Amino acid sequence: MTNGTTLNVPRGASRGPRQFLFGTLALLSILVGCSRRSKSEQKVVELSIASDGDLIAYKPDVLTCPTGALVRLTFHHTGKFVSARHDWMLTYPDKLDALSKQLLDTDGVFAKDDPRIIAFTPLADKGGTATTQFVAPKPGDYPFLCSTHPEDMRGILHVTK
Secondary structure, X not given: OOOOOOOOOOOOOOXXXXXXXXXXXXXXXXXXXXXXXXXXXXXXXXXXXXXXXXXXXXXXXXXXXXXXXXXXXXXXXXXXXXXXXEOOEEEOHHHHHHHHXXXXXXXXXXXXXXXXXXXXXXXXXOOOEEEEEEEOOOOEEEEEEOOOOOOOOEEEEEEEO
């Protein structure tokens, strides 16, 4: 002990409830600490995409990320002359046609909680930038499109293992 007092406890004698409690807690802490598996941190992937100047296209039109990654996507509208607004929207392969048709019918208006949409950015004016963040789905090829130009502005997100 630090105060110079010695504790002489005969072998086999009880050390008291307080010492028993501290000893038990110390043992439990060691056991819990040893049994814990370190969780691997979620991979973060930064992706950038832009409109192809004033053309109705993405540049690049193919992106890649691993499954389960936290994707931070930045979309930049590089147009300078055409006033059309653009965005970036990720959907499931089997939902592309229905979503595209609905976007055409509604002039790009969609419900923010539409289950066909995995992620999207807000609309960006020419020269503007918009971002989104999402967890990459299971491996596969996922189409992305612009809500205001769903048949012309398209691309693919390759999700790998």
